[in-house]
Amino acid sequence: MKEIKIDAFEVKQPIGSFYCGVIDASKLKDITFSDIRRLEENESRELDDFIGIQRPLSEIRTKAIEKYISGPEATFPNSIIISINEKNIDWNSESKQLVIKYKDNSEKHKIAKILDGQHRISGFNDGNTSFVDDDDNQQSFGLIVTIFIEADISTQANIFATVNLAQTKVNRSLVYDLESLAKSRSPEKTSHDIAVLLNREKGPFYKRIKRLGVATKGVKNELLTQASFVQNILKLMTHDATSDRNYYLAKEKGGDKSNKYKLEKTNYDDAIRYPFRASFLNEKDSVIASNISNFFSAVEKLWPRAWDKSNKASSLNKTIGFIALVRILKLILQMFSEQEGVDEERIIDVDEFLGILDGGVLSDDDFEALVATSKTTKVIYDIIYDNLLIDEDE
Numbered sequence: 109m110k111e112i113k114i115d116a117f118e119v120k121q122p123i124g125s126f127y128c129g130v131i132d133a134s135k136l137k138d139i140t141f142s143d144i145r146r147l148e149e150n151e152s153r154e155l156d157d158f159i160g161i162q163r164p165l166s167e168i169r170t171k172a173i174e175k176y177i178s179g180p181e182a183t184f185p186n187s188i189i190i191s192i193n194e195k196n197i198d199w200n201s202e203s204k205q206l207v208i209k210y211k212d213n214s215e216k217h218k219i220a221k222i223l224d225g226q227h228r229i230s231g232f233n234d235g236n237t238s239f240v241d242d243d244d245n246q247q248s249f250g251l252i253v254t255i256f257i258e259a260d261i262s263t264q265a266n267i268f269a270t271v272n273l274a275q276t277k278v279n280r281s282l283v284y285d286l287e288s289l290a291k292s293r294s295p296e297k298t299s300h301d302i303a304v305l306l307n308r309e310k311g312p313f314y315k316r317i318k319r320l321g322v323a324t325k326g327v328k329n330e331l332l333t334q335a336s337f338v339q340n341i342l343k344l345m346t347h348d349a350t351s352d353r354n355y356y357l358a359k360e361k362g363g364d365k366s367n368k369y370k371l372e373k374t375n376y377d378d379a380i381r382y383p384f385r386a387s388f389l390n391e392k393d394s395v396i397a398s399n400i401s402n403f404f405s406a407v408e409k410l411w412p413r414a415w416d417k418s419n420k421a422s423s424l425n426k427t428i429g430f431i432a433l434v435r436i437l438k439l440i441l442q443m444f445s446e447q448e449g450v451d452e453e454r455i456i457d458v459d460e461f462l463g464i465l466d467g468g469v470l471s472d473d474d475f476e477a478l479v480a481t482s483k484t485t486k487v488i489y490d491i492i493y494d495n496l497l498i499d500e501d502e
Contacts, residue, residue, distance in 0.1 A: 110216070112139070112208040116255070118199070123263065126256045127199065127206055128187065133229075133249040134237040139208065139219040140190060142226045165230055173231030177249070179354045180365050182239070187254040188225030189267060194258040206255065223256070223267050244364045280335035281321030292360040294353035295346045298388060299338040302397045312404035313337075316417050329417040336427050340434045341400065344441070345384040347373050379450040383441030386452040398455045403437045406461035413472035423484055424475040432488035436496075440464055443498065467495035 116129030142165065176182055196219050198207040210216040222229060232249070241247050256267070287297040288304070306313035317337055318330040346352050351372055358365040371389070379386040387395045407424075408415045414424040423429055443464075444456060470491060478484050 109209045109211060114206050114208070114253075115204060116199075116206045117204060118201070123267075124256075124259075126254055128252065128254050129206055130250045131253050132237065133232045133251050136188065136190075136220075136251055136253060137229055137232050137237070139210075139216055140222050140229055141218055141220070142222050142230075165226060169227050170230045173227055174233065174236065175350065177231050177236045179350065180358045180361060180369070181354075182249075184228055184251060187252045188228060189223040189254045189256070190220040190225075191223055191256045191259045191264055192220050197255070197257055199257075220255075221264065223259075223264055240364050240368075242361060242363065242365075279321045280339075281318065281333050284334055284338045285320055290357075292353070293356040293391070295342050295349040295388060296338060296353065298393050298396065299341045299345065300334070301393065302341065302400065303334055303337045305397055306401055311401050312408045312415065313401075331417050331426055332430055333427070336430065340431055341384070341396075343382075344434070344438050345382055345388050345396070347378075347382065376450060380442055380445050383438055383445060386450050390452040392452050395453055395455055399441065400437070402456060402458045403440070403461050404433070405458045406465055407433060409458065410462060410465055411470070411472050411475065414475040419476070421476040422472070423478040423480045423488060426480055428480060428482060428485040429475070429488055432485050432492065435489050436465075436492050439493070440496075464497055465492070465495070467497050470495045 112131075112135055114129040114131045116127045119126055119128055192208065196209055196215075198209065199205075200207065208219060210219055228251075236249070238246055238248050256263070259267070284296055284300045284303075287294060287300045290297050303313075303317055304319070307315065307317040307319070313332075315324075315327050316330060316332055318324065318333045321333045321335055323330055342349055351369075355369040355371050358369045373382065373385065374389065384396045384399075387393070404415075411424060413419055414422040414429075416422070417425050419425060424433075440456075440461065444454065445451075448454070474491060475488070478487060
């Protein structure tokens with residue numbers, strides 16, 4: 109028999125005893141499998157039965173986790189939960205070790221059923237189960253694991269349902285707000301700082317943004333969440349915020365890690381495609397903030413009633429309007445870059461934005477006539493685009 113030994117401790121709870129320990133990611137991936145919930149026809153072929161407890165693996169989520177694992181700050185501090193048959197495991201209470209046993213590789217890959225954490229495990233591959241620590245030493249990626257022994261299918265299903273139903277989705281605005289505490293530079297941190305700045309100062313966003321995604325006590329009509337602001341400004345700054353963040357974080361940490369990550373999308377065409385990228389890469393965050401403020405000041409000056417945050421009839425002052433306007437801002441910034449060349453210090457003033465936005469056709473009434481639904485975003489974009497004073501031949 110072949111063995112895998114892990115240090116562990118026993119936990120006793122109403123559901124029964126289970127064990128918690130630490131295991132290398134490569135070893136855990138080798139012994140685990142997912143029991144995907146699916147329909148299977150029984151022998152009588154008269155009735156379909158549901159079997160398995162897990163949800164199907166999401167390829168998109170797996171790739172996102174795989175990329176995250178390769179980052180300089182990857183961590184999984186919460187436990188992966190598995191179930192192992194009694195015949196495949198021994199508990200040594202004296203040495204505090206769990207011994208996982210198997211005959212051969214065919215059995216090895218089917219020892220532990222995943223009850224929670226299948227996407228985390230699927231994100232590991234031959235290239236990311238180890239990492240270089242801050243002292244430039246190669247280390248195995250350790251994972252906390254909770255092991256249930258001989259848990260029946262009912263208990264397995266109960267554990268899966270309890271863990272997943274009890275989880276509360278983290279408020280995205282809170283996630284971005286916490287970026288302000290980061291030491292290293294990142295697109296999210298820059299966008300967050302700009303959101304806070306514009307929300308605090310007199311201007312088009314004054315007391316309009318919900319910090320942490322919830323209403324501020326004593327402030328009325330905060331129509332835009334911090335998450336909505338950040339997510340849409342990021343589209344003008346980067347193709348991949350995580351990739352940029354990893355680069356700056358590794359640079360901050362130094363050592364061999366600083367050479368592992370490279371900045372992507374840094375050429376002229378990229379600066380056109382992402383109009384705030386040149387300013388971000390050159391740490392001209394004040395230029396980004398000024399261009400956003402000036403553009404929306406022009407919007408406020410041109411359509412004051414529609415942008416007024418107390419106007420409940422307007423669609424322009426809501427998230428759908430903001431999204432459409434950011435797309436228009438991107439278009440205008442691209443136009444300036446194509447005509448004048450990319451300039452990370454270029455600040456377009458309010459009158460310049462007005463000169464393009466004011467085609468003389470749209471009025472505040474037009475934005476009050478629209479039903480505020482997600483589909484209205486394109487309608488708002490189209491009617492503003494049609495109103496722009498731009499030379500199509502340039």
